[in-house]
Amino acid sequence: MPPRLSLQVHGARSRAFTIRAQLYAHQRCASTSAPEIYDVVCVGGGPAGLSLLAGLRASKATSNLKIALIESQDLQKNRQHNTTLDVFSNRCSSLTPASVKNLQEIGAWSHVNNARVQPYQEMQVWDGVTDSRISFDWSSATNSFAPHQPSQPSIIAYMIENINITTTLLSHLSVLSGVTTFSPARVESIELGQETADLDLRSWPMLTLSNGKTLAARLLVGADGANSPVRAFAGIPSRGFDYNRHGVVATLRLEGLGWGGEAHKIAYQRFLPTGPVAMLPLPGNMASLVWSTVPERASRLKSLSSEDFVAMVNAAFRLSTVDLEFLHTLPEGQQKEVAWREQHTPVNNRNIPMKVVSVQEGSVASFPLKMRHADTYTGERVALVGDAAHTIHPLAGQGLNQGQADAASLVRTIKSAVLNGQDIGAQLSLESYNNERYAENNALLGVCDKLHRLYSVESGPIVPLRSLGLKAVDMMGPLKGFLMRRAAGTG
Amino acid sequence: MASPLKHSLARPLVQSSSSCAASRVLLLPASQRFFSVLNRPPPNYEGHIPLTKVERGALAIGSALWSFRDPRRGDLIAALGEATAQPFFIDHLRNRMLLSPTGRRILRDRPRITSTTLSIPRLRSLPSNTVGYAYAAWLDREGVSPDTRAAVRYIDDPECAYVMQRYRECHDFYHALAGLPVFREGEVALKAFEFANTGLPMTGLSVFAALTLKKREWQRFWEIYGPWAVRNGLLADDVINVYWEEELETDVDGLRTRLGIEKPPDLREIRKAEREAMKRAKEAKESGTVLS
Known part of the structure; x- marks a missing residue:
């Protein structure tokens, strides 16, 4: 049979x-x-x-x-078909240099709509509980004693709509x-x-x-x-499990081109105990959001008015996890609450993405996060x-x-x-x-999977240990370079 | 006074500096900035005194030892509270407030409790089952005034400084709610309750004053008031999140039930009864000796 x-x-x-x-x-x-x-x-x-x-x-x-x-x-x-540069799809990906190289080799990359592709040169990642931070850019990842190579790459990845x-x-x-x-x-x-x-x-x-x-x-x-x-x-x-998390995506408009201007775009990711929230640069003032969070919070976010949603996204990169926890319990009115809390939460603006001013209509959506392997x-x-x-x-x-x-x-x-x-x-x-x-x-x-687990921990001895580890990696240029080459698919 | 302090506790607006390195240093909260006594940074709010780590440690140890010797020195206990609350504990208490809608409202309004913001004569005229009446009655019975609370000076974050101020000003309400008197035995019991409820280290350290209690008091602390404090402090809602100004006309038993606090036995009554019993025993003894 x-x-x-x-x-x-x-x-x-x-x-x-x-x-x-x-x-x-x-x-x-x-x-x-x-x-x-x-x-x-x-x-x-x-x-x-x-x-x-x-x-x-x-x-x-x-x-x-x-x-x-x-x-x-x-x-x-x-x-x-859409070619205006102020409307972007909410499903975007970050293409590594290795993927782009492959597309170039098979000859496809010459067909790409380059105006809608945004390379980025720096990545800022930090811990939402302790604020310890690591930054990735090729100049900080090389050995400072080695001579500077002109062929050194500068691009970490390319943001592109799927x-x-x-x-x-x-x-x-x-x-x-x-x-x-x-x-x-x-x-x-x-x-x-x-x-x-x-x-x-x-x-x-x-x-x-x-x-x-x-x-x-x-x-x-x-x-x-x-x-x-x-x-x-x-x-x-195919084996695996569901993370009991949803990824909330949206297309956002920021107040400016970003702190590095047009030539030096920065991707940001903050690890919150419910999951990481990432803001990835798109051409011009636009940016793409991926916010991994628990399903209840994801559905709350999707139900908010656009003003409150924008306030929540700004809060996700600025406010304490305690404030975020409370904000998710409100059915509405996040905008006012966030404006008040921002006055009492000291942040270095240069370390976090520029403020979001609006969200593209109809772009807020979510999908369940899973881990599967055949x-x-x-x-x-x-x-x-x-x-x-x-x-x-x-x-x-x-x-x-x-x-x-x-x-x-x-x-x-x-x-x-x-x-x-x-x-x-x-x-x-x-x-x-x-x-x-x-x-x-x-x-x-x-x-x-391990990173997700490590950063899901909210308190206890793991929290200071992971911050120590993150700081250590941040200071070790060659190790960081190794990790970046692995992530770029070139090492 | 509510309004001037509200402004002075408001965070100074952050100015974006052209030099990134300089702005990074300037933007750090004072608790994370390193400085020596020679270049003390400007205060974060009116009355704020930024301390170095060494100064803070010395203040904590000095005030702890001196207030153990003389527990009536409220200023030293206040300084001990501020020196030991930072960096972790006061943030923790603020977070508990931030998670409660009422706590957030308190942080937003920053109300102050003084004899001018609260009219004591009006409280005396309230029905006898209200929180306001119980508070006024407690003030009268103990002969204290809400104006004796010192301003917070050593907490670096303006909002955390307010939390400390609020805790301090509400302390008398906790007294009134529990009906505990101001002398050493009642104060120790209330501090134990506050430690279990707020987690501020000073309140915990103050419990060591129990070592100086008399034998009878020590026994009572272990049998009645200590267990009461731990049980109620841990199980009750956060007392810091009570908006006392709005609860003045609430039924005091109703508020206790809402928070989950049992009223402990009246300490003054127990002591009075004991004194009388002792007196009678003494008299009996004396008369006994006369008879024999």
């Missing part, structure tokens, strides 16, 4: 209907004459999936592969061409093929799409997000990339970059399989991808 799975996109469907749909799909599958055969079928047109396909198309060895992309949303409709990344990759793919795109199309079911007179597809995943087409995949790539249907088909368990990234004729393989706490801004590194690694693996005349879908060929990425992602997941 081959493993089979019916994919339910809408959870509200009744069971009976599901079974009927399954039967229908089965009959239709049997009645179709022959499936279309592809070398690579990628489910999911997000940054990781698109980066993988662009990489495959850009490399000479893999450019002859027959490639299909399945995306449930309309990719053309979801491209970025939609800008996908639009960039889609533009590049349309130039490269050669990818058969099914969009919008849902995957109705995935099951193993059958043996016919002229084809033995028993080990091949067969995908039935909502438009009635059936695809057979030599290699099925799951870039289909945290609830990956491909992962479910492959029977790969047991393996590969199976027979299956590979997982990006969120389908792992979900990370956003405190280090590494999730999207991990997906980009996965895609680049899988491209290298497929390329070497092609060059060596191997079956690109065989688990043996895919092994190097799993070896290259699993341990690294696992370490990063662990570090972010």
Whole structure:
């Protein structure tokens, strides 16, 4: 009995209907004459999936592969059309120099809408309980005795809207061409093929799409997000837990360009006991907020008027954790309360982000934070990339970059399989991808998880110890440089 | 006086300095600034005296020893309170106020308790079950006035200084609420209660004055008032968060129930009864000797 799975996109469907749909799909599958055969079928047109396909198309060895992309949303409709620089999407990511380098290598970066990308040169991170602080910039992270190198990098990362990344990759793919795109199309079911007179597809995943087409995949790539249907088909368990935290995102307008002006942008992150709150620079006076907090506080924040929400964001970087705790209990009127408390809370304005003056309408949203890691990234004729393989706490801004590194690694693996005349879908060929990425992602997941735990502690001996540790790292330039190179993906 | 102090306790506005290093030093609160006696920084509020760490330590030790010798020196006890409350304990007490809506209102309004802000004759005219009447009656019985409270000088943060001032001015209300008298035995019991409730080190140190109590008093402290103080201090709501000015016409028993405070046995009554018992015993003894 081959493993089979019916994919339910809408959870509200009744069971009976599901079974009927399954039967229908089965009959239709049997009645179709022959499936279309592809070398690579990628489910999911997000940054990781698109980066993988662009990489495959850009490399000479893999450019002859027959490639299909399945995306449930309309990719053309979801491209970025808006070009005014005072409206930004609330879903932004911080692309590391390594991710940008990869996008440059596959030729996609030339398509990026550069006006909407904001590089930043400094990062300020501090403890909300003790105020001990660490700052990251390349000039402070080098050995002061070593001679200054002109080639020294100055950029820590690039803030970019996720939609800008996908639009960039889609533009590049349309130039490269050669990818058969099914969009919008849902995957109705995935099951193993059958043996016919002229084809033995028993080990091949067969995908039935909502438009009635059936695809057979030599290699099925799951870039289909945290609830990956491909992962479910492959029977790969994904382990982890929910943080019981939500990430509140919003697009903000600040009172100025930032303390460093246009040429020296600064990212800020304050660790509060409920989770870190981060303010990341966007072009001009704009900034992107990611505030990890407990679900009750997240829903309180979302229910506030924009004046009170702005006051709360300003408070999150300025006021004591005690004041914040009280402010979250108020149904309204935070603005007045924060204005009063700011008079009695001494802060060095240069150490914290400039004041927020307004929040972009409709940009306040939240998502639950999870930690998940698939047991393996590969199976027979299956590979997982990006969120389908792992979900990370956003405190280090590494999730999207991990997906980009996965895609680049899988491209290298497929390329070497092609060059060596191997079956690109065989688990043996895919092994190097799993070896290259699993341990690294696992370490990063662990570090972010431990940081989250370390800073969730509100009192006790851990609090002064972590402050001491933070100060020590701040003073040790070379160690800081090492950490920064690791985070940038260049070390 | 409410208004001038309100201004003097208000934080001076921070000026942004062009030099980053200089502004970093200037913007540090006085408690974290390092200075010697030769370049004492300007006060953070009217009457503030910034102390070095050595001075603060010396003040704490000196005032502790001297007030142990002479517990009637209220000024020394006040100085001890200020010298030991910083840096941690007064912040902790302020945080307890910041977490309560009433506590926040007190911090925002910064009300002061003096004989001018509170009209004692009016309090005397209130019904006898009210907090205001109990307070006035307690003042009359003990023969004290609300005007004897010294201004806070050694707490660096203006808001924390106000918290200390508020604690000090409300001390008589705690007396009235518990019905404890001002002499040594009652004061020690109340200090124990305050220590359990506010966590200020001075109140805890003052409990050491129990060592100077007479044998009978010492016994009573261990049997009745000590356990009462610990139990009530820990279980009751924060007394610092009571807006006394608004509670003057509240039923005093109702307020005790709301805060979760039991009224301890009347110390003056117990002592009176004991004195009389002793007197009778003595008389009996004397008459006994005469008879025999």
